[in-house]
Amino acid sequence: MFAPPNDHSPVSRRADGPSRSGEAAVAELQHEVERLRMVTEALWRILREKHGLDEQELVRQITAIDLEDGKFDGRVATQPPKPCPKCGRTLSKSRPRCLFCGEPIAQDPFQR
Ligand SMILES: [Zn+2]
Missing domain, CATH: 1.10.287 (Helix Hairpins)
Known part of the structure; x- marks a missing residue:
């Protein structure tokens, strides 16, 4: 539903030159x-x-x-990366599979 910005997004970070303020x-x-x-x-x-x-x-x-x-500050804490349930190496939050062993990882739609 809420796709991350891509190259076509107006808010994506890229070098657009001086015209983009x-x-x-x-x-x-x-x-x-x-x-x-x-x-x-x-x-x-x-x-x-x-x-x-x-x-x-x-x-x-x-x-x-x-x-x-633990803080009432109007902000959501970022979650640390989790280990792969199969190989134990640190998972990338943005990938649907473990980079090391290929284990499919269930995605949390609210992961930060
Ligand atoms: Zn793994």
Whole structure:
């Protein structure tokens, strides 16, 4: 659903020369954040209206995620790389298979 930026993305990092300003990149990111905020709110409304969840539950879950790194700071902790379950070497977060032994790795859609 939320594909990472690629070479065609307006927010991808590449050497575009002097025509691409930092302000334009920030404006694009702000627009993208606003769009994601709307998607998140729409998903929340669906959960609230169709499944009867309340705001308290949402706030509890947000707080729990925030506190997973032991700090209540409005930020999500990055997760350290995990070892391969087959060979024990460190896995790359961006690859669906172990680089060393080829073991397929189940992807966590919320991995950071
Ligand atoms: Zn492996």
